[in-house]
Amino acid sequence: MxxxxxxxxxxxxxxxxxxxxxxxxxxxxxxxxxxxxxxxxxxxxERLLSDQRYAAERVAARGARYGNARLRQELRQQGIGDDEIAAALPEAGDEGARCRQVWQRKFTHLPDSPAERARQQRFLHYRGFSSAAIRCVLRGDDES
Structure with a gap:
C-alpha cells in the first residue's frame, strides 16, 4: 500500500x-x-485528490477553445459527476463571447454563401458551442 x-x-x-x-x-x-x-x-x-478541482482546472485550461457541450462531454469521459461539472462550467465564462473569439481566430468575415455558413456552423458546433451562441455569432450580433 x-x-x-x-x-x-x-x-x-x-x-x-x-x-x-x-x-x-x-x-x-x-x-x-x-x-x-x-x-x-x-x-x-486529505484533499490531495479532488474531482471538483480537476473539473475546474480542465474548464479553465480548455474553456477558451471549446463550448460547454464539449467541455461537459470531456469531463464525463473522465468520470466527473454532473454536480462537479455544473459547478465548474461557469468558470469558463460567457459561452457566446468564447464562441465569438474562436470564430474570429478562425474566420475573417461573416459567411456570404449558404455553403460557407454551413462550414462555419459545423466548425463551431464541433467545438461544442450551443446553437444559440453560433446563431448570434453568425448573425453578427454584439459585434464591437
Whole structure:
C-alpha cells in the first residue's frame, strides 16, 4: 500500500487527475481493488485528490477553445459527476463571447454563401458551442 500511495502522489505532483483517471493509472500496480480504493479514499480525505478541482482546472485550461457541450462531454469521459461539472462550467465564462473569439481566430468575415455558413456552423458546433451562441455569432450580433 505505501508503494501505491507513493506512485499516486508522484502522479498528482505533476498534474491534477480525476478519481477515475487515477484509478485507471494505478490499477495495474495495485494488489487488490480494496487496496486501490483505500488509497484513493485517503487521498480524497486529505484533499490531495479532488474531482471538483480537476473539473475546474480542465474548464479553465480548455474553456477558451471549446463550448460547454464539449467541455461537459470531456469531463464525463473522465468520470466527473454532473454536480462537479455544473459547478465548474461557469468558470469558463460567457459561452457566446468564447464562441465569438474562436470564430474570429478562425474566420475573417461573416459567411456570404449558404455553403460557407454551413462550414462555419459545423466548425463551431464541433467545438461544442450551443446553437444559440453560433446563431448570434453568425448573425453578427454584439459585434464591437
Amino acid at each position: 505505501p508503494d501505491l500511495r507513493v506512485r499516486a502522489l508522484q502522479l498528482l505532483t505533476r498534474r491534477e487527475y480525476s478519481r477515475a483517471a487515477l484509478k485507471a493509472k494505478l490499477a495495474a500496480h495495485a494488489e487488490s481493488e480494496e487496496e486501490l480504493n483505500a488509497v484513493l479514499d485517503s487521498l480524497q480525505a
